[in-house]
Structure formats: structure tokens, C-alpha cells
Amino acid sequence: MSTTETQQEEAVLRGTPASRGAAVGPVVRVPEPLGEPAAGPAIPAERREAEAARIAPAAAEVGARLMALGSKPGLDPDVANVLFATSMMAEDPALLDAAGAHVRDHGTPPARAVYEAAAGFVAALQAAGGYMAERAGDVVDVRDRIVAELLGVPAPGVPPLSGPSVLVARDLAPADTATLEPATALALVTEEGGPTSHTAILARSLGVPAVVGCRGAASLAEGALVRVDGAAGTVETVAAGTAVGVDLAAAGPTVVTGPVTTADGHRVAVVANIADAKDAARAAEVGAEGVGLLRTELTFLSAATEPSPDDQRAGYAATMAPLHGRPVTARTLDAGADKPVPFLAMAPEPNPALGVRGQRVFDQGVADRDGVLDRQLAALVAGAAEAGVRLKVMAPMIATAAEARRFVTRARAAGADEVGVMIEVPAAVLGARELLAEVDFVSVGTNDLTQYLFAADRQSGALAGLNDPWQPALLRLLDQLGREAAVTATPVGVCGEAAADPDLAVVLVGLGVTSLSASPAALPAVAARIAALDLDTCRRAASAALAAPDAEGARATAREVAAAG
Known part of the structure; x- marks a missing residue:
């Protein structure tokens, strides 16, 4: 195989087809989640009650935002259901009480207190196994949003899109994708997830191509021009100057010509x-x-x-x-x-x-x-x-x-x-x-x-x-x-x-x-x-x-x- 052929093969990443169609656009990478907030210095005793009191309003604000996203007209119902459930998790009294105790008893800064309290819940859920273990990721998402609110920094998620783009991420939570519009989010690519993941379901609802479980997606550089084929499950780097937009030829028919039958007249x-x-x-x-x-x-x-x-x-x-x-x-x-x-x-x-x-x-x-x-x-x-x-x-x-x-x-x-x-x-x-x-x-x-x-x-x-x-x-x-x-x-x-x-x-x-x-x-x-x-x-x-x-x-x-x- 020639060097040129090898380079072309390496330029094509393969994943799981999640939503059909194809589109070309520049890569916009979704930032990784927040890192660990600082553990100190300890808050003086006379300020601990006031600092602990900041946690509940921050959680309430996160919950309200998630609930508002879940109530957005036309939102995919499966995504909306998860947003509603996550909004309630954001104000879970057990989580908030545990975080407040860290502040009052040890002088832990509020953001760090939420992080440490959530760690206990995540560990307990993972130890329970099965369905409960899979809820650990929801706790992490809520944790990062409350931490961001307390620190006064942007919440993790999709950055504002200035034009038609291909979103590339490790994974996309429902809250990340709830406000996407097909005019700017031309296609979605994630390193994780499967054909029934939130990303896949939302992509099909929006009618945008998507490839999930795409190994190597982390190597795609910000701004690189790529073609995403949601039917083949491929992500391919293309030459500069390639027209950006939906590949209408790959999009297929746009209307149902009914009533639908098989070629020999069997009704479906x-x-x-x-x-x-x-x-x-x-x-x-x-x-x-x-x-x-x-x-x-x-x-x-x-x-x-x-x-x-x-x-x-x-x-x-x-x-x-x-x-x-x-x-x-x-x-x-x-x-x-x-x-x-x-x-x-x-x-x-x-x-x-x-x-x-x-x-x-x-x-x-x-x-x-x-x-x-x-x-x-x-x-x-x-x-x-x-x-x-x-x-x-x-x-x-x-x-x-x-x-x-x-x-x-x-x-x-x-x-x-x-x-x-x-x-x-x-x-x-x-x-x-x-x-x-x-x-x-x-x-x-x-x-x-x-x-x-x-x-x-x-x-x-x-x-x-x-x-x-x-x-x-x-x-x-x-x-x-x-x-x-x-x-x-x-x-x-x-x-x-x-x-x-x-x-x-x-x-x-x-x-x-x-x-x-x-x-x-x-x-x-x-x-x-x-x-x-x-x-x-x-x-x-x-x-x-x-x-x-x-x-x-x-x-x-x-x-x-x-x-x-």
C-alpha cells in the first residue's frame, strides 16, 4: 500500500451509525468536564454558615435551568424525561445536606464540598451495581453544573456555535444537546455511546447525521473540515475548500409517498x-x-x-x-x-x-x-x-x-x-x-x-x-x-x-x-x-x-x- 493510500485510510474514522444522512463542516470540540475544584484554604468558622447557605440556591438554579430545557417545545421526549429527572437530582436534599456538612464541619469551600459529597453518592451507586450504578453519571453531570454555578464559571456543555459546525465530544448529555438546531449543528460525533444513546436519539429527532462510539474522535482538531456519514458510521477529513453543509444526495427522500407497500403490494x-x-x-x-x-x-x-x-x-x-x-x-x-x-x-x-x-x-x-x-x-x-x-x-x-x-x-x-x-x-x-x-x-x-x-x-x-x-x-x-x-x-x-x-x-x-x-x-x-x-x-x-x-x-x-x- 502506498504512503498516500495509508494516509487516506488513516483519515477515515469509524464508529457506530446512529442517525442517517451526511454533512460536511468544521469541527467544534465540546470541552471536557470541569476538573476538581480547589480543596482549600479552610473557611474561617465565622463564615462557614454563610458559605454553606450558598449551596442550595446554586443547586436550585441548576435545577430550574434543566427543567426549563426539558420543557422546551418540540424537544425529544426521551431527552426531556432525563432532563426532568436530572433537575430533581440537582436539588436532592441528601446531596445538599452532605455538601453543607462538609462546609460547616471542616471549612471546605462550597464548590469542593459539593464535589466531595457527590463522590460519596457516586461510589454508593456504583457499589449497588445494575440500574443504580448507571445513575452515577447523572450525579457527575449535576455535580459539575452546581460546581460551575458556585465558581461563577460557564457550565459544562456545548459552546455557542457561530456557524454550521460538526460537534465532536467524548459524549453529549441531554442538557448539552437540548438547545441544538440543525442549521448550525450539522452533525454529531462522540467517542462513547451507542445507537440507542441520548445522542443518537436526539440526532434522529433533529434529522442530523451522527456517528457514536467513534474511536479516534479525540484526534480531530478544532476547525478541521470533516465529512460525517451517519449511515456508514464514518468520519472523514476532507480537503480545505470543500463545500460546508448537508449532503443532499446522502440525505435521501424527504417525504413519504403513501400508502406504503412493498414492491409486490404488501401493506406496511x-x-x-x-x-x-x-x-x-x-x-x-x-x-x-x-x-x-x-x-x-x-x-x-x-x-x-x-x-x-x-x-x-x-x-x-x-x-x-x-x-x-x-x-x-x-x-x-x-x-x-x-x-x-x-x-x-x-x-x-x-x-x-x-x-x-x-x-x-x-x-x-x-x-x-x-x-x-x-x-x-x-x-x-x-x-x-x-x-x-x-x-x-x-x-x-x-x-x-x-x-x-x-x-x-x-x-x-x-x-x-x-x-x-x-x-x-x-x-x-x-x-x-x-x-x-x-x-x-x-x-x-x-x-x-x-x-x-x-x-x-x-x-x-x-x-x-x-x-x-x-x-x-x-x-x-x-x-x-x-x-x-x-x-x-x-x-x-x-x-x-x-x-x-x-x-x-x-x-x-x-x-x-x-x-x-x-x-x-x-x-x-x-x-x-x-x-x-x-x-x-x-x-x-x-x-x-x-x-x-x-x-x-x-x-x-x-x-x-x-x-x-
């Missing part, structure tokens, strides 16, 4: 995931056939008291209005774990992800919360009628046929005609024969189903490989669901991030999935890929993926089959 609904009216308008703009997932929890997450039925109805009607005449599937309030709802006053649990969350919060067989669900269902039915859409409702975190039956009974009592449930835990698939008999449809939340299948928190960068939706074990579970659904003729949708990958969409159709729901920006590429292949090719691609030994093999063999047609 291509619908959108939305959370508010802005999302709905975008879904209508790109030609979505309807909505496969209306997330309803954002109204509740920032509410100190339960929103009134009239406020809920009006909000749902406004959100659904841009989709007049189309079907809209609404997921009822998905509370608990990383989605705390203050007015529900839920008791702390040692492992919230495996506790009373989702429909369990409102299940009369577990912990019914005094009519909250019934009022929401009635508001959804009324709001849909006002907006002129065909409403379908579904419950999150259903594990058994009995749970499904109880939800269907309540939903029908509220006036809902089409009622289904989310498939997010393996038990729901293993008990599908009984569960499917209770419902009109099911929708697979691949993000949660994957994390529960592999016991791997989907927010963990270290476990991103396990949370890859191409994992054969997950695909085999979906194959089993598809076979059971074929017997009962029950429609099966997918509304997790897996549906945003055109290559994986081919496999899902081959497994019997009848509708694919993703962020509006992802829909045109998904629809185009489905329309280009016949159903037999989709089934052969699915069979190849099922037989693969690992996620990488499943992805590669399915693509080979699809490419051969």
Missing part, C-alpha cells in the same frame, strides 16, 4: 412518534400516514398537580389537530423510573426500572392512583373527537394477559374503540397467545424490550452493544411475537428506535410487523426502503438476521440479502 403503515403539536405538524409535512406513538407524559412530568380534564382535552386536541382524518395511537401516562411525576408522590424503590412504573402505577391490581388514568383516557377520547382523528390507545409496561384485560376494560369504559398494549418486557411475548386474545393491537417498544431482555440499562454507554436492536436474541423474540400474532390476525407495530433504521425496517417487515413508527425525520428513508423490496426479500433478510451469531453479523447478512434483492 409508516407512522410517526410525536409528543406535541410541533411534532404532529412535522409528521403531516413529511407525509406520515398517522401516529404510532403519541407520548402523553410531558404534560405531567413538569406538573406539581394533576392537569385538569379540560386542560388535558384541550392539549390533546391541539396536538392531534395537524393530523385530522388520520389514525393516532396514544400511549397513556408512562410514569416512574426515569420519568418522575411529582403529583403522584410515588415511594422510592431500590430498583425503579423493575418497580411500579408505567401501567402498574394505575393498575387496580397493583397501585391504582385515584382515577388519574380514567380521567386521562376520557380526555384523550374527547380531544381526539375535537381534532377529528381516529384514536387508538395503548398502555405501557404490560406483562400479562390479566393486566391487558384490566386496561382494555377501563379504556372501553372511557369511550375508546381501539385498545392495545405496549410489548416492552419479555414476559409479554412469552405469554403472547393469551395476551393477544385480549387486545385489538400491540406495539413493540424496542428500546425497553431490549434493555429488559439483556438486563442492560439503555442509557449506559458501556452497555450499548447489548442494547443494539440488531441483537439476534431480540429479533428471535420478535419473530415469536409475529408468529403468534399471525394466528390471531392481531396487528403488530414497532414504535421503538429500531423502526427508524431502514435496514432493520426490512427485517421487521419480514418478521410480520405491520406498522413502523419513528421520528418524522426518519420516515421517508424507511418508506423508500420498504417500497424498493418485495415481501419475500424482507422475509429472507429476516431469516438471515435470525440465524446470525451476533448483532454485527445480523446487520451485515440482512443488508447483503436486501442488496441482492
Whole structure:
């Protein structure tokens, strides 16, 4: 190999494809987190109380900023949920009391006191292991923001962008990315993270290319001109003078030409995931056939008291209005774990992800919360009628046929005609024969189903490989669901991030999935890929993926089959 060829090869970095499309722009590096604040000198005894009193207001300011970011209209709901949870962590009394004690008892400067107090919490979480260990990174993010507030320096995060740029970072927290705009953030590159990380989810929501888990990204110099290909997972240094901007040829189609069918006429609904009216308008703009997932929890997450039925109805009607005449599937309030709802006053649990969350919060067989669900269902039915859409409702975190039956009974009592449930835990698939008999449809939340299948928190960068939706074990579970659904003729949708990958969409159709729901920006590429292949090719691609030994093999063999047609 010649020297020139070697240099060209070294100029291409490879990572995990996270959001399709391509763009060229100058690198803007996101600064590393703050270092350790100074440990001394000790504060005189007469000043300690006043210095300790500075900590709570600083934490409250950080919490308020995070809450404001989480309430930003049009923000990706998964990112918003984490921002809300992080804002509450910023004002955790245990953390603030521990930091105050360091100041009062030892004269530790407030910034250092917060740093040391947080270290104790981080160590305890890491020692607990599992889900709790993965929350340690959230504590570190909150710690650095409070420390920056106390020191009067800028909070860690994305610097102001003066023009179109490619952001390069070790990782991007939700708070770092909440204010990004596609006009300036042309693409994202991170050294850590996986295809279901916060960075990947936000990038797909924004419709910007992203490559995560990119080894060597730290070597990219500030201002260097690079081309990011989110489909290939490559970051390539390009010659000075190359035009900056989105590569429109790589961006693919921009609208869905529906109704969508395979090349031989097999019908597949291509619908959108939305959370508010802005999302709905975008879904209508790109030609979505309807909505496969209306997330309803954002109204509740920032509410100190339960929103009134009239406020809920009006909000749902406004959100659904841009989709007049189309079907809209609404997921009822998905509370608990990383989605705390203050007015529900839920008791702390040692492992919230495996506790009373989702429909369990409102299940009369577990912990019914005094009519909250019934009022929401009635508001959804009324709001849909006002907006002129065909409403379908579904419950999150259903594990058994009995749970499904109880939800269907309540939903029908509220006036809902089409009622289904989310498939997010393996038990729901293993008990599908009984569960499917209770419902009109099911929708697979691949993000949660994957994390529960592999016991791997989907927010963990270290476990991103396990949370890859191409994992054969997950695909085999979906194959089993598809076979059971074929017997009962029950429609099966997918509304997790897996549906945003055109290559994986081919496999899902081959497994019997009848509708694919993703962020509006992802829909045109998904629809185009489905329309280009016949159903037999989709089934052969699915069979190849099922037989693969690992996620990488499943992805590669399915693509080979699809490419051969």
C-alpha cells in the first residue's frame, strides 16, 4: 500500500451509525468536564454558615435551568424525561445536606464540598451495581453544573456555535444537546455511546447525521473540515475548500409517498412518534400516514398537580389537530423510573426500572392512583373527537394477559374503540397467545424490550452493544411475537428506535410487523426502503438476521440479502 493510500485510510474514522444522512463542516470540540475544584484554604468558622447557605440556591438554579430545557417545545421526549429527572437530582436534599456538612464541619469551600459529597453518592451507586450504578453519571453531570454555578464559571456543555459546525465530544448529555438546531449543528460525533444513546436519539429527532462510539474522535482538531456519514458510521477529513453543509444526495427522500407497500403490494403503515403539536405538524409535512406513538407524559412530568380534564382535552386536541382524518395511537401516562411525576408522590424503590412504573402505577391490581388514568383516557377520547382523528390507545409496561384485560376494560369504559398494549418486557411475548386474545393491537417498544431482555440499562454507554436492536436474541423474540400474532390476525407495530433504521425496517417487515413508527425525520428513508423490496426479500433478510451469531453479523447478512434483492 502506498504512503498516500495509508494516509487516506488513516483519515477515515469509524464508529457506530446512529442517525442517517451526511454533512460536511468544521469541527467544534465540546470541552471536557470541569476538573476538581480547589480543596482549600479552610473557611474561617465565622463564615462557614454563610458559605454553606450558598449551596442550595446554586443547586436550585441548576435545577430550574434543566427543567426549563426539558420543557422546551418540540424537544425529544426521551431527552426531556432525563432532563426532568436530572433537575430533581440537582436539588436532592441528601446531596445538599452532605455538601453543607462538609462546609460547616471542616471549612471546605462550597464548590469542593459539593464535589466531595457527590463522590460519596457516586461510589454508593456504583457499589449497588445494575440500574443504580448507571445513575452515577447523572450525579457527575449535576455535580459539575452546581460546581460551575458556585465558581461563577460557564457550565459544562456545548459552546455557542457561530456557524454550521460538526460537534465532536467524548459524549453529549441531554442538557448539552437540548438547545441544538440543525442549521448550525450539522452533525454529531462522540467517542462513547451507542445507537440507542441520548445522542443518537436526539440526532434522529433533529434529522442530523451522527456517528457514536467513534474511536479516534479525540484526534480531530478544532476547525478541521470533516465529512460525517451517519449511515456508514464514518468520519472523514476532507480537503480545505470543500463545500460546508448537508449532503443532499446522502440525505435521501424527504417525504413519504403513501400508502406504503412493498414492491409486490404488501401493506406496511409508516407512522410517526410525536409528543406535541410541533411534532404532529412535522409528521403531516413529511407525509406520515398517522401516529404510532403519541407520548402523553410531558404534560405531567413538569406538573406539581394533576392537569385538569379540560386542560388535558384541550392539549390533546391541539396536538392531534395537524393530523385530522388520520389514525393516532396514544400511549397513556408512562410514569416512574426515569420519568418522575411529582403529583403522584410515588415511594422510592431500590430498583425503579423493575418497580411500579408505567401501567402498574394505575393498575387496580397493583397501585391504582385515584382515577388519574380514567380521567386521562376520557380526555384523550374527547380531544381526539375535537381534532377529528381516529384514536387508538395503548398502555405501557404490560406483562400479562390479566393486566391487558384490566386496561382494555377501563379504556372501553372511557369511550375508546381501539385498545392495545405496549410489548416492552419479555414476559409479554412469552405469554403472547393469551395476551393477544385480549387486545385489538400491540406495539413493540424496542428500546425497553431490549434493555429488559439483556438486563442492560439503555442509557449506559458501556452497555450499548447489548442494547443494539440488531441483537439476534431480540429479533428471535420478535419473530415469536409475529408468529403468534399471525394466528390471531392481531396487528403488530414497532414504535421503538429500531423502526427508524431502514435496514432493520426490512427485517421487521419480514418478521410480520405491520406498522413502523419513528421520528418524522426518519420516515421517508424507511418508506423508500420498504417500497424498493418485495415481501419475500424482507422475509429472507429476516431469516438471515435470525440465524446470525451476533448483532454485527445480523446487520451485515440482512443488508447483503436486501442488496441482492
